Amino acid sequence: MEQQKLRELLETLHQELGQLGTVDEKTGEVLATLKEDISKLVEGGDEAAAEESLTERMNDAVDHFEEEHPRLSMMIQHVLDSLARMGL
Structure with missing residues (x-):
């Protein structure tokens, strides 16, 4: 159940990221990294989510x-x- 909820949150977040208009260079970099991370989470599940650096990037x-x-x-x-509730 938690996995499905996470997938739905990630898909919604990905859509929100895609709707942002013109952004500065730093924001563009953050967006690109987040989109890549989200794609990995949606496609790879737990394995991609286990990276500590992913959590750090999302906190940033x-x-x-x-x-x-x-x-x-x-x-x-x-x-x-x-992710924290899932132990990742």
């Missing part, structure tokens, strides 16, 4: 988007919470 993204894109930041945090 939460911090980066917190001020200008609070909804996106909140969604990323939900994904991180789901």
